[in-house]
Amino acid sequence: MEVDYSNIKVIGFDADDTLWVNETYFRQAEEEFASLLDGYETKNKIDQELFKMEIKNLHLYGYGIKGFTLSMVESAMDLSNNNVPQKVINQILDIGKRMITQPVELLNGIEEVLENLQSKYRLIVLTKGDLLDQERKVERSGLEKYFHHVEVLSDKKEKNYQNLLEHLEIKESEFLMIGNSLKSDVLPLVNIGAKAVHVPFHTTWEHEKVKEGEDNGDYLKLNSIKDILNYL
Amino acid sequence: MEVDYSNIKVIGFDADDTLWVNETYFRQAEEEFASLLDGYETKNKIDQELFKMEIKNLHLYGYGIKGFTLSMVESAMDLSNNNVPQKVINQILDIGKRMITQPVELLNGIEEVLENLQSKYRLIVLTKGDLLDQERKVERSGLEKYFHHVEVLSDKKEKNYQNLLEHLEIKESEFLMIGNSLKSDVLPLVNIGAKAVHVPFHTTWEHEKVKEGEDNGDYLKLNSIKDILNYL
Numbered sequence: 001m002e003v004d005y006s007n008i009k010v011i012g013f014d015a016d017d018t019l020w021v022n023e024t025y026f027r028q029a030e031e032e033f034a035s036l037l038d039g040y041e042t043k044n045k046i047d048q049e050l051f052k053m054e055i056k057n058l059h060l061y062g063y064g065i066k067g068f069t070l071s072m073v074e075s076a077m078d079l080s081n082n083n084v085p086q087k088v089i090n091q092i093l094d095i096g097k098r099m100i101t102q103p104v105e106l107l108n109g110i111e112e113v114l115e116n117l118q119s120k121y122r123l124i125v126l127t128k129g130d131l132l133d134q135e136r137k138v139e140r141s142g143l144e145k146y147f148h149h150v151e152v153l154s155d156k157k158e159k160n161y162q163n164l165l166e167h168l169e170i171k172e173s174e175f176l177m178i179g180n181s182l183k184s185d186v187l188p189l190v191n192i193g194a195k196a197v198h199v200p201f202h203t204t205w206e207h208e209k210v211k212e213g214e215d216n217g218d219y220l221k222l223n224s225i226k227d228i229l230n231y232l
Numbered sequence: 233m234e235v236d237y238s239n240i241k242v243i244g245f246d247a248d249d250t251l252w253v254n255e256t257y258f259r260q261a262e263e264e265f266a267s268l269l270d271g272y273e274t275k276n277k278i279d280q281e282l283f284k285m286e287i288k289n290l291h292l293y294g295y296g297i298k299g300f301t302l303s304m305v306e307s308a309m310d311l312s313n314n315n316v317p318q319k320v321i322n323q324i325l326d327i328g329k330r331m332i333t334q335p336v337e338l339l340n341g342i343e344e345v346l347e348n349l350q351s352k353y354r355l356i357v358l359t360k361g362d363l364l365d366q367e368r369k370v371e372r373s374g375l376e377k378y379f380h381h382v383e384v385l386s387d388k389k390e391k392n393y394q395n396l397l398e399h400l401e402i403k404e405s406e407f408l409m410i411g412n413s414l415k416s417d418v419l420p421l422v423n424i425g426a427k428a429v430h431v432p433f434h435t436t437w438e439h440e441k442v443k444e445g446e447d448n449g450d451y452l453k454l455n456s457i458k459d460i461l462n463y464l
Contacts, residue, residue, distance in 0.1 A: 062364035066298040082318040131363045132294035132386040154364040
């Protein structure tokens, strides 16, 4: 694919599943949740109901571990008809706490890429989720030194990106976003006239999946984030 | 008090209990929580244990309604020795959801102050808590039009303010913060050489209280936010 990145001044990096592992921990939490509720419903039904609960509560809780934990608690009540033992509620709270304190595991090649790009571009972290949680992960990751700053957005829709670029006082054509979610990190950028690079992670949350046909627009897809150094 | 605000270019407004009512809803929630747990412990003990739980979890959950709700759930387990009926857990989740969707009630004089200052200064909202929750309150409040933008900080310590001012590219001496919390909105600003105005709210969360003797430094205290118009 022919790409011209000569105008780019600022590069936004998605954090979860772009800089470090994240979705894997949610998948593990869902597995554990299903084990805790084993006996009330089939694993398949438990998975489905938890996902439905998350989506139902998304407009209230937004993204992140705290909202996910609250949805697990509510879902445990629903799935068991309020019969789940109280100690299971404690175990659910513990799953959430463990996720929050999980060590940060960097994805392959990230440091090399950031090291290489930091002198040529203004690099920012651009993520959604819990503010405190994301700030803490940046700190623990040891990657803080490469970034100008961290922006946590309540959502990653076109409007959120437009507001951000206005706030940062940069033009759409000068901005490049790199991330693992087509829906959140790539398509909204393409739609507002910015550039985007898609680096898929092996697991994608159901809610972030894009339907066939929605994926129109020009962007660069790379199998490894390291390959970006061939373009920038 | 003699004050010189001639250098000021940017004014930061705290949100909760400065622009609109907030703490009152937490107090109501605590009352309801105590009623739900009535019989397991005295009201006084329930209040104390919930507060302890919030502080214990603060480093994990940060500020905001979601963390508060998770702490209520955990506290209900503890206070009842895991005997609390499951439907009470549902009622606790409902308290949290109701708080999130609570209508925004502006404090007296706020619109007049913002209307008056918006042409002379760059006004920003500077708050801690859940990002989504705070953005939503700004939107619902109808005050969005007065503000350049909203900054949600994970905490309001000196370091957070310093990072922010650096990010906004303004000098300490050009910044004035207005808020109801001495601990979060006033003293850290005074300590880094910025200006601050204290407008107390009738209720202060225990955690935000300042001990005798910690309150040194120069700042302006006003009984009503409208009085700021006499100085700016």
